[in-house]
Amino acid sequence: MEYSMIHTKQKPPVSSSVLGVIMAIVVELMFFGGLISAFVLAQAGQVEWPPSDQPRLPFWFTFGNMLILLVSAYFMWMAIKNAKEGRKSYALFITLFLGILFFLIQGYEWMRILLFGMETSHSLFTSFFYTIIGLHGFHVFIGLMLLGYVFYKIKQLKEKDNISNYILTVGIFWFFVVALWPVLYYLIYWVR
Amino acid sequence: MNTHKKHGFWHRYFFSLDHKDIGFQYMLTIFVMVSIGGFFAYVFRMHLAYPEMEVPLFGLVTNKDYNMLITNHGLIMMMWLALGMLLAVAGNYLIPIMIGTDDMAFPKLNKLSYWFFLISVILMISSFFMKRGGFGGGWTMYPPLSVGDFGYNTAYTSFKDRFFTANTFVLLAITFEFIALLMGGINFFVTTLNKRAKGMTLTKMPMIVWMINIASVLFMFSVGPLIAGAFMLLLDINAGTGFYDVYRGGDPLLWEHLFWFFGHPEVYVILLPPLGIIAEIISTNSRKPLYGYKFILNLTLIAAILSMMVWAHHQFVSGIDPRAATIFSIFTIIISLPFAGIILAYIATLWNGDLKINLPMKWAIGAITLFTLIGGFTGLYLGASVFDIYAHDTSFVVAHFHYTLFPTVIFGSFAAFYYWFGKFSGRELNKFWGNVHFWLTFIFFNGFAFPLFLLGLAGQHRRIADYRQFEFLMQDPLPLYRQIATISAVILILSQFIFIFNFFWSLKRGKKVTSDNPWESNTLEWQTASPPPHGNFAVYPEVHHGPYEYNHPDREDDFLPQNKK
Ligand code: HEM
Ligand SMILES: [Cu+2]
DSSP states (O other): OTTTTTTTTOSSSOHHHHHHHHHHHHHHHHHHHHHHHHOOOOOOOTTSSTTTSOOOOOHHHHHHHHHHHHHHHHHHHHHHHHHHOOOSSSHHHHHHHHHHHHHHHHHHHHHHHHHHHTTTTHHHHHHHHHHHHHHHHHHHHHHHHHHHHHHHGGOOOOOOHHHHHHHHHHHHHHHHHHHHHHHIIIIIIIOO | OOOOOOHHHHHHIIOOOOOOHHHHHHHHHHHHHHHHHHHHHHHHHHHHSSTTSHHHTTTTOHHHHHHHHHHHHHIIIIIIIIIIIIIIHHHHHHHHHHTTTTSSSSSHHHHHHHHHHHHHHHHHHHTTSSSSOOOSTTTOOOOGGOOOTTTTTTTTTEEEHTTHHHHHHHHHHHHHHHHHHHHHHHHHHHHHOOOOOOOOGGSSSSSSHHHHHHHHHHHHHHHHHHHHHHHHHHHHHHHHOOTTTTTGOOOOOHHHHEEEEEEEEHHHHHHHHHHHHHHHHHHHTTTSTTHHHHHHHHHHHHHHHHHHOOOGGTTTSSSHHHHHHHHHHHHHHHHHHHHHHHHHHHHHHHHTTTOOOOOOHHHHHHHHHHIIIIIIHHHHHSSSHHHHHHHBBBBBHHHHHHHHHHIIIHHHHHHHHHHHHHHHHHBBHHHHHHHHHHHHHHHHHHHHHHHHHHHHHTTOOSSSSOOGGOOGSSSSTHHHHHHHHHHHHHHHHHHHHHHHHHHHHHHHHOOOOSSOOOOOOOSGGSSSSSSTTTTTSSSOBBBOOOTBBSSSSTOOOSBBOOOOO
C-alpha cells in the first residue's frame, strides 16, 4: 500500500518511508547544527580551550572506535546493495553488531571519564561534551533499535522491493548517524 | 471501499486512524487549551485596568500570578493554538481530501503524533500546579529567568526539587509538542508528494495544500535549534550544566539566538496556512481564478527562505553589534515585499469579482485588512532598529503582534470553520449567530488592541504587573485607554461563547446541509458526500483541471470541479 499512488498503482519515484526519513534527517541536521554552532561560539569566547584543569579526552581510543563505526557504514551500504539485487547477506547483521560494539565502547569510555571525576557541571567544556556526545549516543541507540526492528521485520517479508525499501530507509538514518560522528569527533576531541 | 461502521467513544476520540477523526481530536484538545489561555488573558487584563480589584473567578492578582498568567497565555496561544490549529487541525482535515486520497501516508504515525500532543497538553496543564507555582519567565523563556526560582545556585536543592518545577514541565511540554508537530509535518509532506490523485499535478493543488506544506517544511528547518536550546536549558535546570550561566562562561544571549532563529520563522509558519485558507475562500466567493497562482507560490518560497535571516530583529536592544542590527533591519524590511505581493494578488483576485459576501468571506476579508493595514505595517516600523530601540518591549510591540496574530490565527481559523463546517459535519452553522459573532469579534478586537499602540507610544512597558508605580503612566488618558482595552477584551472573550454554543449545537442539532457543494467550489473535498465517508471518496477522483477555474468563458456553469471532464 505504502508504495502505490492510490488506484494508479504507479510507483512514486521515492518511496514514502524514504522521503519521511529524509525529512526527519533535515530536522536532525538543524538540531545538531544548533548545538554545534552554540559549541563553536562558546569555544570562541574562551581564552583556554579545553580548560587546563580538565582530564584529557581519550583521543586515539575514540579514534579507533570511530573506525568501527565507519566500517559499519560500509556494511550498511553492502546491505542496501544486496537487498536491491535481491541477494541475502549477513551485511545487515554485521552492521548491527558493529553498531552495538561502538555503542558499548563509547559507554565504557564515558564511565571511565566519569570515574575520573569529570562532571557535567564542571565547566562549559564538560557541559558541551556530555550533551553533544550524549545526544549522538542517543541517536546511535535509536539507530540500533531501528536496525534491530528491520532485521526482525524483513524475516517475515517475501517481496524483494519491500525488503529493500525497509533496508534503504533504516540505512539512510544509519548513514546520518555515522556521518555525524567524524564531525563531532573533529570538533570536540581534535580541536585544542 | 471501506464500509462505514459506527464506532464507540474510545475509538472516535482516541484510537481512530482516520485523518478526519484525528483532526477532530486535535481540535477538541486545542479548544481546551484556548479556553485556558483566554481565561488567563481575562484575568491579567482585568488586573491591568483595575489593579486593586479582586478579579471575579480568580481573586487578587499578585505580581507572581501576573507573570505566570501572561507567560502561559503567550505560550498556549503561540504554541498550542496557533501551531496546533493551523498545522495539525487544518493539515489533517484538508490535505488528504483536497488531494483526492483516502488518508495520510502513515496513519499510525499520525495517531502517534496526536498522542504526543496530548501528552504535551497534560504536561503543560500540570505545570500550573507545581509546588512553586506556574512558570513565569515570559513566553520567550529567556534565561536566567527561565532557569527558575533557584537560579544557578544548585547548592541547596535536590534533583527532585528542580525536576518538579513548572520550568521543567513547560520545557518538556514544548519538546513533546514539537515532536508531535514534526511527525505531523513529515506526514503531510510525504502524503502530498506521494498520494495525490491521478492528474493532480503539483500546480493543480489548491493553495492551502501548498501553504500547509511550506509551513511544515519551514517548521522543520527552523525548529531544530530551538529544541537544542530547550534541551540545554533543561540540562541547566536539572543537570547542573551552565550553558546560559555567565559565571561559568555561558551566555544567555545564546538562548535568544536559538529561540528567535525558530521564533521568527514560526510567525510565518503561522501566517502561511491562513493565507492559504483565505486564497480558497476569496477565489471561490469572488467567482474568479486566484490571481497569479505561481506568482504567489514563488513569493511564498522567497519569504520562507528570507524568514530565516531576520531573527535578530527581536534582539535590537539585547546588546547586538549595530552593524549586524543594520543588516537584520534591511532583511526585515525586504521580507515585507513578498507579503505585499501576495496581498496584492489577493486584492487582484477580489477586484471586479462577483463578490458573495457570506460569512467565510467576511472573516477572510477582515483578516487581510487588519493584517495588512495594521499588523504588517507596524512591523515595518519595528523592523527599523532606530524605531525599535524606542518601541521595544512596550505595548506597541504587543499591539503589533496581536494585529498580526489575531487576524491570521483567529480570523483565519474562523473563516475555515464557517467555510468547511458543513462539509465535515454534514450540518450548518447558524448564520444569524455567525454574523453576530463576526461583528462583535471584529469591533472588540480593535477596541482591545488599538489602545495598546497609543499606550506603547506613551512609554508603557510590557510585562509590568502594576502601573501605579509609574506616575507618568497614570496620567490621563492612559488609565482610560487601559480600561477601554480591558472592557473590549472581556466582551471579545465573551463573544466567543456564541461561537462555542453555535459550534456544538450545530454539530448535534444544526440544519442538515442541502448540498454537498454549497459554495459551488472546484476543489475535491466538495465533490464527495458531507460528511465524507471513511476513505473520503466513493470513487477516487481523477483530476483534469486546476482548482480555481471559475467563470470559464466556454462553460455555462461558472465553476468547473477539478474532477469533471
Ligand atoms: C511585515 C511583516 C513583519 C515585520 C516586519 C515584523 C517585525 C517585527 C519586529 C521587528 C518585532 C520585534 C519588536 C520588538 O520586540 O521590539 C516583532 C515582534 C513580533 N512579531 Fe512581528 N513582524 C512582521 C509580521 C509578523 C507576523 C506575520 C506575526 C505573526 C503571525 C508576527 C508576530 C510577532 C510577535 C509574536 C512578536 C513579539 C514577540 C515578543 O517579543 O514577544 N509578526 N515583529
Ligand atoms: Cu520576528
